[in-house]
Each structure stands twice: as C-alpha cells, then as structure tokens.
Amino acid sequence: MVIYYHKCRHHKNKTKNRTKMIQELREYSNNIFFKLLMGVIAVTFVLSFGVGGFFGDRKEVVAKVNDQEILLKEYREAYQNRLGALQQQFGENAEQFAEQLNLRQQVFNQLIDRHLLLTDAAELNLVATDLELQDYIRKQPFFQQNGQFDYDTYETVLSQNRIVRHEYETSLRADILLAKKQQLLGTGLVISDSEVEQTFRRNFEKIEVEYVYFDPQAFVEKTTAEDAELRKYLQDNPQEFQTLNRFRMEYFTIAADYYQDNVKVREREVRRYYKKYAENYVTPPEVKARHILLKLIPDAPENEQQEKREQLNKLLAEIKAGSSFEELAKKHSEDGTSAEGGDLGWFKPGEMVPAFESAAFALEAGQVSEIVQSPFGLHLIKVEERKNEITKSLDEAREEITLILAESRAQKRLEEELDRLAGLAGEAFTEEAQKLNREVLNAEWFDRTEVIPGLGSAAELVPELVSRKSGEMGVWKRNPVLGHVIYRLSETKFPETRLFEDAKEDLFKAVRLEKAKAVAIESAKKALTQLEEGTKLNNLVKKHGLKTETLEFTANTRFLPNIGDNTEFRKVGLHLNENSLFGLSLDGNRADLIKFKKRSLSEDKELEQKDKVRAQLLQNMQQALLSKELKRLRDSATIEVINPVFGTPGSS
Known part of the structure; x- marks a missing residue:
C-alpha cells in the first residue's frame, strides 16, 4: 500500500545543511537499524548511502530460511552498511577490524535471524499499520523543516542516497514488527526492587x-x-638490550605542485564547477540587531499575554519618542543580553527562530519592529546595521575555481604516478628519477628515533622499510605539500644484542x-x-x-x-x-x-537513576530471552546455506 503524506511546504534552502542531514541519517541508521533488538539482529539495509543500486538486481541466492530466500544483493547492502559504520569509527583500520570481528559471517547470521523473527512475528499476527509507519517517518528529524515533517525533504534525502521509497518504507515496516516482537518478549518480566537497589549502589555508590x-x-x-x-x-x-633496525637508502621527492603547471583547465569546466557549487559563492545577508525580550511561555494565560504586550507597547512608544533602545533593553529585557543592551551581534538566516528572523530581516538599518512573538516570549527588535547578500560572479570566481580544478587534477595525476612507481622494481629507480628530473639524495644510517636531513622524523618511514629487502623500491606517502618520498632501500642492519660494555x-x-x-x-x-x-x-x-x-x-x-x-x-x-x-x-x-x-551515595536524581537502572536490567533480560528465542527458531527452522563462503549460522 502506498502511503500519502500531506505536503508541508516551508520556505527553505534545499541544499542547506544537506551534509549534516545525511550524516544524521547515517548515524541514525547506525543507532537504530544496526542496533535494533540490542544489536542482535540489526541488519536492515535501506539506508545504504549510495550502496543501493550499485550491485544491480542480480538474483543470486546466498541462503534459504524455510521458504524465504536471502539474496546476495540484500547481504551486500547490509555488509556495506556495517562496514561503513566501522569506517566512520576506525578509518583506515576498518577492514582489519571487520576481519577480526568476522563481520561477513556476523552479517550473514544476523540476516538469517532477521528473517526468522519476521516470520515468527507474522505467525503471531503482529502487523505494522500505515499509521504507525507514517508516525515513525514524520518524527525523524532529518525529514523535517522547522520542526515539521516536510515531504519534499523526505523525497530529496532518499533520492540523494539512492534509496527507493517503497523499499525504505517496506523495511521500516519490518523494523516496527521487530520492535513489537521485542516488546512481546518483555511482557511479564519483573525486576525486583532489591535487584535495582543492588545494581544502583554498584553503579553510583x-x-x-x-x-x-x-x-x-x-x-x-x-x-x-x-x-x-x-x-x-x-x-x-x-x-631488552637490542639495537634498532638501521637503514641506508636513496630517495627523491615529488610534491603536489609537480604537475600543476602542466594542467589545463577548460572554460566549460570552470562554468560547470561554478554552477554546481554556486552556493559557495553566495555570501548570505546579515543583520546586526538588539532586542528587548519579555519572557512568555507559549500557552500563557490571556491576561498575562495582554499584560506583557501592554508593557512592550509602552516601551515601543518611548523608543519612538526618542528614548535609547539600548538603555531600555538594559532595564527591561529578560534574557542574558540585557547587560549589553540586548546586543545580539551579527546573525545570518537560519540562526534565529523563524518568527524572530523574519521580522529582523524585514527591517532596514535603524528601524524598530512591532511586537514579535517567538517560543521564548515577546520581542522588540532594532536592526542597527545590514549586510546584503553578495554573489560572487563567475568572472570574480574564475581564478579561484581554476586553481581548485588545477590542484585537483594535478593531485590525481600525482596519485596515479605514485601508484605506478610503487609497482616498479628497484632497478628502475635511477631511470625514473631522471625521467621526472628529480635529484637523487642519500640518507645514511638512521633508525626510527632519528631525523633524516631534509625529510624530518624517520618514525613513520621505518615501518615501511622494515618490510623491504635491500634493492627494493617503494613510495612513502606523506603530506603532499612537503612532498611524497620515492626511495630505494640500499641496506639494512637488523637488531642484535648490544655488547656488555x-x-x-x-x-x-x-x-x-x-x-x-x-x-x-x-x-x-x-x-x-x-x-x-x-x-x-x-x-x-x-x-x-x-x-x-x-x-x-x-x-x-x-x-x-x-x-x-x-x-x-x-x-x-x-x-x-x-x-x-x-x-x-x-x-x-x-x-x-x-x-x-x-x-x-548522592540522593540527587536517585529515582530517575533507579528508573534507568531498572530499564537497563529489563533490557538485559530481554536480550537473554531474545538469544533463547533465536536458538529456538533456528533449531526448528530449515536453513540452507547455498553460498559456500558462509558457515552454518550461529549466534550473532
């Protein structure tokens, strides 16, 4: 069933905060989808951030759970998501961690667990209604504008991440079902007060x-x-008394600007870049303003609202009669800026709440607003200075863009050259240096604690040299401004026990x-x-x-x-x-x-802390029950592993 949402249209810049939005979406997928049911079955694939569609629609089956097929595409997307989460956390070490964790088998097991639980949920007649799905999506902050669900933003975020809407919503339904299954497992569980007290003291005493x-x-x-x-x-x-590895080598350097003078940037490339990143060449408008705030909660009684408005109207009359806005703010404003006469400094669109922002940007320098209501209360706003939006023209940006493109292309050429050099035999070293017109230098005996003249500390280079044989050639990639190092190892002295004296x-x-x-x-x-x-x-x-x-x-x-x-x-x-x-x-x-x-043992927030302890203990019990439930489902299911890469599924 297709779900239709009311399109809430708000004034917005669709490109603004896009990177942040995608990051939040990625983090949310890590927190919710990959840790669903306490991390045991979390393998939902829909928020794949570019992975969706990459592997195509090839229907290759890796396993069968009863009569359900697990496709290679589903597995790959789940695996890429999990690997992506590791890459965010561990960077270049992610692959190593993935291997140590046996991530491939983990994801495979979790997909099987997910299918088992969904089948069981269906047999229990659990359903995820349209209303539940709609409510869930509407609450996600990365689909909102100004605190409200926005359909255009929803479609844009999914489109940018190559996520098909109906696949996303289908997967969300599954997640809601799994959450209901989790709640069902917790039905009837009781955590005693003594357990809570004991754990509370262990945690907080x-x-x-x-x-x-x-x-x-x-x-x-x-x-x-x-x-x-x-x-x-x-x-x-x-x-404890070994000498360090010591090395001699020949080397030359090649820096980021090596190819830059030979790179040609065409006019159409400059225009295309300018069009694509037009927002980078727009300086948004700014205003410098002061305000007087009388605090008022949104649902304040009518008589209180009227009293505050009358007070502000009197102040507005005084201002129009010539009284100093700054002095009145010092006396009457009810926020932290009162000591500075209500000074808010410079701000851009999007930095204030909408009602306040709209009023401020509608004023000219020197003007004072009528009463403005925001979630904080009632305001009078005075704009002292304005800076209009400035757009840098293509002609003004051309030199900057040309340099950016030239640097990017030169860096790409350099990376390609370094990859080529890294694959060469040591005999080619001298010839390559001559081709590149680079001076060959010698670094005489050094170890990891020493500084190589002209190169700096040897600490990061030595781990590369340890794995090389004499005569071999290699590339030490480092700060491209300082220059990458192409070297040929001349000789190595291996560690030996120092003499007694x-x-x-x-x-x-x-x-x-x-x-x-x-x-x-x-x-x-x-x-x-x-x-x-x-x-x-x-x-x-x-x-x-x-x-x-x-x-x-x-x-x-x-x-x-x-x-x-x-x-x-x-x-x-x-x-x-x-x-x-x-x-x-x-x-x-x-x-x-x-x-x-x-x-x-602090009594501050004791009840609140005990509630959290109780919730954690309950979650631990649910996790134990879930493990037991998964074992029951596996034992009673027919699981056929078709792809020989994977082992028999075990506990995730």
Missing part, C-alpha cells in the same frame, strides 16, 4: 580513598649492582630498578603493619619520601586516574570501611597502600 604509591624510583638509591649481576641480567633479558650503563639502571621494586613492595608491607599498629600515615610518607593521593571511584569504574586498569586496587579499596581502614594492593610490581576515607 562512590568510595573515597587516600593512597600511597610505593614508587620503585624512590628506592633506587638504596640499591646497588655488581658486574656479575649485570652480566646475568643481560643474559636473561637480551630482548655498550649496554653497561643501561644494565646498571635496570638491575637497580628491579631491586628497587622488591624493596618498595617489602616497604609497603611493613608500612601496612605499622599503620595497623597506630603509626600515622603522614609519618610513613615522609619517611620514604613519597606522597599521598586521593581517589574516588565506584564498583564499575575501570580506569583509575594515574593508576589505570588495576583490578587489585579496586578490589582492595571496595572492601575497606570504617572498621577496616587500611589495605595493600599488590599488582605485579606495583604496591599501593590504601586508606579508607568515606562512602557516599
């Missing part, structure tokens, strides 16, 4: 402790080391530090005994040259400031109370003496 870190560095001076100990330490820990100073420090760690732990143990016998903490701190720190955390706090993820510290601290004031945390070579100070 704070414990404050004072602690002393027995830093081994404070005990180093109490230790010494003999040559025999140093030699044994080197023998036992050779990996060369490493002796570092060995001396390492052995003493190891001894200091043991001394620190023993000192901490003795200090705990002394505290329990009545010695003051401050006296012990001074004795060892240490310092106390205060820390506050809950049972759910994972990372502790200046300490990190220290499970033992949290465990010891949480067991302390008024009757057991002191504890010792030993985590590896770290020793912390901990003193209990207090426990606190």
Whole structure:
C-alpha cells in the first residue's frame, strides 16, 4: 500500500545543511537499524548511502530460511552498511577490524535471524499499520523543516542516497514488527526492587580513598649492582638490550605542485564547477540587531499575554519618542543580553527562530519592529546595521575555481604516478628519477628515533622499510605539500644484542630498578603493619619520601586516574570501611597502600537513576530471552546455506 503524506511546504534552502542531514541519517541508521533488538539482529539495509543500486538486481541466492530466500544483493547492502559504520569509527583500520570481528559471517547470521523473527512475528499476527509507519517517518528529524515533517525533504534525502521509497518504507515496516516482537518478549518480566537497589549502589555508590604509591624510583638509591649481576641480567633479558633496525637508502621527492603547471583547465569546466557549487559563492545577508525580550511561555494565560504586550507597547512608544533602545533593553529585557543592551551581534538566516528572523530581516538599518512573538516570549527588535547578500560572479570566481580544478587534477595525476612507481622494481629507480628530473639524495644510517636531513622524523618511514629487502623500491606517502618520498632501500642492519660494555650503563639502571621494586613492595608491607599498629600515615610518607593521593571511584569504574586498569586496587579499596581502614594492593610490581576515607551515595536524581537502572536490567533480560528465542527458531527452522563462503549460522 502506498502511503500519502500531506505536503508541508516551508520556505527553505534545499541544499542547506544537506551534509549534516545525511550524516544524521547515517548515524541514525547506525543507532537504530544496526542496533535494533540490542544489536542482535540489526541488519536492515535501506539506508545504504549510495550502496543501493550499485550491485544491480542480480538474483543470486546466498541462503534459504524455510521458504524465504536471502539474496546476495540484500547481504551486500547490509555488509556495506556495517562496514561503513566501522569506517566512520576506525578509518583506515576498518577492514582489519571487520576481519577480526568476522563481520561477513556476523552479517550473514544476523540476516538469517532477521528473517526468522519476521516470520515468527507474522505467525503471531503482529502487523505494522500505515499509521504507525507514517508516525515513525514524520518524527525523524532529518525529514523535517522547522520542526515539521516536510515531504519534499523526505523525497530529496532518499533520492540523494539512492534509496527507493517503497523499499525504505517496506523495511521500516519490518523494523516496527521487530520492535513489537521485542516488546512481546518483555511482557511479564519483573525486576525486583532489591535487584535495582543492588545494581544502583554498584553503579553510583562512590568510595573515597587516600593512597600511597610505593614508587620503585624512590628506592633506587638504596640499591646497588655488581658486574656479575649485570652480566646475568643481560643474559636473561637480551630482548631488552637490542639495537634498532638501521637503514641506508636513496630517495627523491615529488610534491603536489609537480604537475600543476602542466594542467589545463577548460572554460566549460570552470562554468560547470561554478554552477554546481554556486552556493559557495553566495555570501548570505546579515543583520546586526538588539532586542528587548519579555519572557512568555507559549500557552500563557490571556491576561498575562495582554499584560506583557501592554508593557512592550509602552516601551515601543518611548523608543519612538526618542528614548535609547539600548538603555531600555538594559532595564527591561529578560534574557542574558540585557547587560549589553540586548546586543545580539551579527546573525545570518537560519540562526534565529523563524518568527524572530523574519521580522529582523524585514527591517532596514535603524528601524524598530512591532511586537514579535517567538517560543521564548515577546520581542522588540532594532536592526542597527545590514549586510546584503553578495554573489560572487563567475568572472570574480574564475581564478579561484581554476586553481581548485588545477590542484585537483594535478593531485590525481600525482596519485596515479605514485601508484605506478610503487609497482616498479628497484632497478628502475635511477631511470625514473631522471625521467621526472628529480635529484637523487642519500640518507645514511638512521633508525626510527632519528631525523633524516631534509625529510624530518624517520618514525613513520621505518615501518615501511622494515618490510623491504635491500634493492627494493617503494613510495612513502606523506603530506603532499612537503612532498611524497620515492626511495630505494640500499641496506639494512637488523637488531642484535648490544655488547656488555655498550649496554653497561643501561644494565646498571635496570638491575637497580628491579631491586628497587622488591624493596618498595617489602616497604609497603611493613608500612601496612605499622599503620595497623597506630603509626600515622603522614609519618610513613615522609619517611620514604613519597606522597599521598586521593581517589574516588565506584564498583564499575575501570580506569583509575594515574593508576589505570588495576583490578587489585579496586578490589582492595571496595572492601575497606570504617572498621577496616587500611589495605595493600599488590599488582605485579606495583604496591599501593590504601586508606579508607568515606562512602557516599548522592540522593540527587536517585529515582530517575533507579528508573534507568531498572530499564537497563529489563533490557538485559530481554536480550537473554531474545538469544533463547533465536536458538529456538533456528533449531526448528530449515536453513540452507547455498553460498559456500558462509558457515552454518550461529549466534550473532
């Protein structure tokens, strides 16, 4: 069934905030569609942002769930969506994360789960009505203008992302059905008050402790080391005293402007660019204004509205009689700008609420408006200055556009050249440098900690060189302004254990530090005994040259400031109370003496927080039920995996 929407037409710039709108749509798809039912079956494909249509309509079946087919097109779109979400979060590492997560199998499993749940929802006679679908779409902010659903915006956003409307609405119906199935799973679930209280305290009860870190560095001076100990330490820990990879290479650079002088930009290209990005060459109008605001809620009683209007009319009469708008704003305006005489500064269209904006832009410099009503109350507006809209002509923009196009084309040529060079054998290095008329330079022995003259830090280059063999050629892509580096590796010196005499100073420090760690732990143990016998903490701190720190955390706090993820510290601290004031945390070579100070549980918004805790516990139970339900559905279904790439579906 086709759903028709009332077309709410508002004045708008259809290109304005388009990027933001698409970003919100993408984020919303991540939050709702890919995390639907707590992330277990979230694979809806309709918001594919350019993926839709790319794979065509080839009907290749990857699996059958009972009598339903899962098409390759459906799988690909779901996978691209999930991968896109990873790319937004992890950038160039997304593919690696996808492989680690076994994303392909995950998405495949989730598609099967989705089909199983939808079939079950249909058997339960659950339906998504036209009204529910319509209401859902109308509420989405990326389909709205000025807070209201706008049909033109709806069609534009779908069209820009190559989303077919009826496919989008069909998929939304499925999502609504899945949400109803989720609600059905939660029917009858009860979370006890004791569960809520226990979880609430674990989440929000704070414990404050004072602690002393027995830093081994404070005990180093109490230790010494003999040559025999140093030699044994080197023998036992050779990996700690390895030299770094060192390299020699030949190289030349090629920068972003290399091809720019040879690039030709045609007039029609300039015109086409100007037409396509015309909005970039329009400076919108601006006004500089002041206002006087009398606050008034939208549904205020009539008598209150009338009283405020009379007050503003009196002020308007005073202004027309010559009184200073600025001074009256200081005395009467009821917002944060009153101290500045109601000064709002410069603003453009779209930066104020519609009623206020319309009135302000209708005024000439020096004019004062009649009373204007907005969601904030009643205003008088005075425009002090105006800047009219300015459109930069094609002639004015030509030089700028030509440069943009030339830079873009030169960059593309450069990228193509770098890709070509990266595929060449090392023997071609000298010849290529001559062809490009580049000077070949030599970088003598360096490691990742050093600076290469003319190139800068070697830290980012070395990981590339480690994987190269002597004589091989490569490309180090970096800031194009500085110039990309085309190199041929001449020779590599691989890590080896340093000689004793060369490493002796570092060995001396390492052995003493190891001894200091043991001394620190023993000192901490003795200090705990002394505290329990009545010695003051401050006296012990001074004795060892240490310092106390205060820390506050809950049972759910994972990372502790200046300490990190220290499970033992949290465990010891949480067991302390008024009757057991002191504890010792030993985590590896770290020793912390901990003193209990207090426990606190804020009553601020306690009911609200407990409601959230209850909701989270309910969601956890629903998730457990969902996993159980999916197992039941899988066990009773006939699932045929047709594409051998995928394994037997398991839990998502």
